[in-house]
Amino acid sequence: MHTKQLDQYVGQVVTLKGWVANKRESKTVVFINLRDGHGLCQCILGIDDLGEELFVEAKSLGQESSIAVTGTVVVDERQIGGYELHTTDLKIYQNAKDYPISNKEHGVEFLVDNRHLWLRSRRQWAIMKVRNSVIYAIHNFFQSEDFVQMDAPIFTGNAAEGTTDLFETDYYGKPAYLTQSGQLYGEAMAMAMGKIYTFGPTFRAEKSKTRRHLSEFWMIEPEMAFCDIFENMDTIENFLRAVVLEVIEKCPEELEILGRDISKLETVAKPFPRMSYDEAVEILKGNKEVNGQNSLTVIQADLDTVIARQAECEAEIAEREATIAAGGIKKGVINFNQNKIDGLKAEVKQLEEDQRNLPQWLASARDFTYGQDFGGSDETVLTRLFDNPIMVYDWPHEIKAFYMKRNPEDPRFARGVDVLAPEGYGEIVGGGERETSEEWLVEKIQEHKLPMDVFQWYLDLRRYGSVPHSGFGLGLERLVAWVCKLDHVRETIPFPRYYGRLEP
């Protein structure tokens, strides 16, 4: 029995077990918002129903105390969830005191330090539910398409894309690395099973302090035999569309709590724009328009909007501060204004950040040198013109991994594809068609100065029944961050690991 099942028990006596999310008390009645992991329910504890002794105990309950309440389920439209419990009995498992996370605002560091408790708050609950649905939808898609799920090893002796940024461990006296990608193993498995996908943790020792990097994250890597880059792009598009639409359908309440504008996600039903690297560079540099819009002027306009908004915020702060300073108003009104001011000041800080970054991004896009990889800011500038994920393919082969297949019609390019999410979320998928020629692969391994001996088993795949094959890697946390429209990927995983963070 939990709070999401109350609709089946209207008028009946039930017992709910959970935690005190919030409490308001008076002389003869205590209101408790009970949180049980499924939802919330307001419980009314009256002195006449409980008796003097229990009522006094109820009054003393601190936030996050664990309790069981028994009472009658009553419909009440005003309440979260639509029901409330007229309580007649109370069992206290523990009366918790001094719970550190209040219902007020907190800073990032404090919240992450208290991640084990922060997970209980409503927003975090919603994110974890969305993450769960995303994971379920991913399995659902691949299983229904006859992919076999496989687990790639986490200890590896080789490095798919070079040895930098790897976590080294001691493996019976030899160096071993925590996996950066299961792809090479996925390729081997695809030759056995036809279509496979991995779903596992990945480790990168990048010293990145940005809102889209983690040291430990979860990656989904499908690999398909007899599949070229264009079929690969079809799969990516169908896959992302299926996952996002399923999450929208299953998590309306969670997305509502997060304040997510669903219409911005529903666009995935439309085709994803596809463009070559060459075309993307032209758009990025402002030489080519998209739907009559130029990337550079749009970003400049964004900057102007930011400046205007900051002026608005500062005017409102001054106005509210004057209201408080004038005096003669109730404490509640002061609090209300003070909270608004706090919120506005946080927004101003963000806007100031934007004002420092946007001009840099603009310059970076304008001065982009053909042949380079796109940086984080370039991705943001480029995707600003689209309302759907975009797919960029045919990259200069020099900047792509050694296993990427050359375009047979134009060997300057490798058949890689990056999927860039809208709303500034950047690269969520990287993939491509794999090189099939042993000779070209050997050449590339030497070019990248990688140790040939650890790739012998991989080269075997080209010696025994080599076929065209493709695959991609999806970063789970970046996908969840986009679906939820979060500021930072660290909120998408229960216990984030990123540069400088190992606890809790």
Next chain:
RNA sequence: GCCUUCAUAGCUCAGCUGGUUAGAGCGGUUGACUGUUAAUCAAUAGGUCCCUGGUUCGAGUCCAGGUGAGGGCGCCA
């Protein structure tokens, strides 16, 4: 690795061009009051102003170094 912003009460923040006794709200405690929704009202406790050194008659405030954190770049998913 580079650039940038910041560090004041348990939490979120204010503290002006340096000035003697360190401020608010929330949270805690006590009381009042109320079908309340981050309730409200009153009282009350709570501080090594991150650390070290410097300038000064005087430093939370200025300077240098350190430590920790936020963000951006590079790299990536």
